Amino acid sequence: MNSAKTSIVTDPKPIIVALDFPSAAPAFALAERLDPARCRLKVGKELFTRLGPACVEHLQRSGFEVFLDLKFHDIPNTVAAACAAAADLGVWMLNVHVSGGRAMLEAARAALAGYAQPPLLIGVTVLTSLASSDLAEIGCPDEPEARVLALARLARDAGLDGVVCSPREAAKLRAELGREFTLITPGVRPLDSTADDQRRTLTPAEALAAGADYLVIGRPITRAPDPLLALAAIERSITHCLES
Numbered sequence: 001m002n003s004a005k006t007s008i009v010t011d012p013k014p015i016i017v018a019l020d021f022p023s024a025a026p027a028f029a030l031a032e033r034l035d036p037a038r039c040r041l042k043v044g045k046e047l048f049t050r051l052g053p054a055c056v057e058h059l060q061r062s063g064f065e066v067f068l069d070l071k072f073h074d075i076p077n078t079v080a081a082a083c084a085a086a087a088d089l090g091v092w093m094l095n096v097h098v099s100g101g102r103a104m105l106e107a108a109r110a111a112l113a114g115y116a117q118p119p120l121l122i123g124v125t126v127l128t129s130l131a132s133s134d135l136a137e138i139g140c141p142d143e144p145e146a147r148v149l150a151l152a153r154l155a156r157d158a159g160l161d162g163v164v165c166s167p168r169e170a171a172k173l174r175a176e177l178g179r180e181f182t183l184i185t186p187g188v189r190p191l192d193s194t195a196d197d198q199r200r201t202l203t204p205a206e207a208l209a210a211g212a213d214y215l216v217i218g219r220p221i222t223r224a225p226d227p228l229l230a231l232a233a234i235e236r237s238i239t240h241c242l243e244s
């Protein structure tokens, strides 16, 4: 099982812990127990809306690279300005919805052009909480994989660094879009975890084997009785996927 062929992930820190908490105390308490050498952190809509940019700055001062997950989706001018604001915060990665369209994506790309070390600009394709029936209900007749692929191609053509997709589409995207295009997969569930509201999931090792570069993992770690034990178990489960 641990053959060289499975050494596919080039970043030694593929885990991004989603700090989805309602206040600073539990979020910062968990961050204090985590090691910036072993994982990155994601700040999303809940924590950012509660605490604002100060929470990102706090985590960065503690040595963490931060994925600011605000999924911008608006007219090009507004998204471009929001991306610049995120870059000014010094975040490692930010995301926008690919369904905002080419002009919006290109405006986001252009807004980051002047930065010496711009954040990775990532496009959200089809949320991992959506299944085929949900897509049909919002007027999309495609299966998730076809839709994800179409949106990922648009993201690549507009100059984005990569996309968020579910692990179930990672192999297809990796084959079609090449090694350099960054694939971030939430919807990751260890075998002993519940799916919660996620609909398109795989295990951490399966996601990496399918071609994911980064795994966004929230509740399986943050809601575990011992988050550090849960993280350590996930790390053990993916050791064979990492380049030595």
Ligand SMILES: O=C(O)c1cc(=O)[nH]c(=O)n1[C@@H]1O[C@H](COP(=O)(O)O)[C@@H](O)[C@H]1O
Pocket (backbone or CB within 6 Å): 018, 020, 044, 069, 071, 095, 124, 126, 127, 128, 129, 164, 165, 186, 187, 188, 196, 198, 216, 217, 218, 219, 220
């Ligand atoms: O962009 C994201 O991070 C994201 C995109 C997506 O399609 N699905 C998705 O779950 N996410 C985020 O990834 C995290 C997953 O958390 P858990 O389901 O608790 O592991 C959440 O913070 C979501 O906001």
